[in-house]
Amino acid sequence: MYLWRVAVNALPTRENLMCRLDIPDPSCVQCNQEVESAIHLFSRCQAAKAIWFGACWGFRPDYGQFTSTSDIIKVILDPPSTLCQSQDLWRLTLNMAITLEELWHTRNEVLHLTSPANIYATCLRIKSKFKEYSRILSPCETLRLSKDSVKWAPPPAGTVKLNVNATISQSKAALAVIARNERGTVLKVWAKSIPLCSPLIAETETILWALNIAYGANWRNIAVQSDSKSSIDAILDPSGFPVWAISTNVFNICQLAKSFSSCFFSWINRSGNAATHVTAKYAINCLGSLYFVPGNLPASLAIVCEEDA
Incomplete structure (x- = not known):
C-alpha cells in the first residue's frame, strides 16, 4: 500500500x-x-x-x-x-x-x-x-530438509556448507566441522574433544557448534549436513522427536538458525561424510583442539576432500 x-x-x-x-x-x-x-x-x-x-x-x-x-x-x-x-x-x-x-x-x-x-x-x-x-x-525456508544424499554435493552459490560428525571413544567424544563453498574448496576445518556422552548428544552438540562457528564468521547463508539422521529429524520436527537428553541442544539450534538469512539441515549417508569422519578421528587421538586451513590439511584429509569435490 x-x-x-x-x-x-x-x-x-x-x-x-x-x-x-x-x-x-x-x-x-x-x-x-x-x-x-x-x-x-x-x-x-x-x-x-x-x-x-x-x-x-x-x-x-x-x-x-x-x-x-x-x-x-x-x-x-x-x-x-x-x-x-x-x-x-x-x-x-x-x-x-x-x-x-x-x-x-x-x-x-x-x-x-x-x-x-x-x-x-x-x-x-x-x-x-x-x-x-x-x-x-526467503524462497528457501529455514530448516528445510533437502533431498537425502549418499555423496557430498556442493551447496548453491553464495552458501557455505558445514559438514559435521561426532566420534565416541571409551573416555571422550570428538566433534568435527568442515566448511566448504560452492566450488568444493575447503574454507576451514575445526575439531575438538568433549567429555564422554551419548552419540546422539554428541551429534547435536556438533551441529550447534557448527552454527556458532558460522555465526561468528558472519556467514549469512549456510547448509548443515550430518550423517546422524536422528539429529536431523529432531531438528526438523522437534515435537515429533521428544528426546529429553537433546531437547536443549535442539531448541538452541532452532533458535540460532533464525539468525541466518537461510539455513538448511539435511542428512547425508556416512559414505558421503568421510571428510568429517577422518577429522573426528584425528581429534579423538589428540589432547587439544584442532584447526586447519587449506594450506595445512593433513594428507589423508586433503585426499578425502579432493575426492568429495
Missing part, C-alpha cells in the same frame, strides 16, 4: 499540501534546499542520498534520473543487477522498499519532533527490518 501511495504521488509532501492548503514554507524539512516534492524527498535530498548509500548496498538514487515517483517504484521492482547476484535481486527489492518507507518515517520524525535526521539510526533500523523480513520471505 505504501509503495502504491508513492507511485501515484499520494503522500502528503509539502508540495502536495501546497495545492490544497496555505503552506508558508514548502521547502524540504530536512535540507531546506528545494521544494519538498516526492522526487526531491526520495532521491535528491542529501539525507536521502546518505541513507540510500548507507543502507542499500551503495545504491545512488541520483544516478537513476527519476522524473516521476513511478520511476522510483520501477527501480525497486526491477533493481540494478550490478549491486548483487541475480538470485539475490529479491533481497535488493526488499531492502529498497524498506529504505523507501524509512525515508518517509525519518522525514516525519524531523517534522514532528523538530530534531535533525539521525541517518545512522535510520540505517540500523533498515538493516534490522531487512534481516527479519528476509528470513520470513
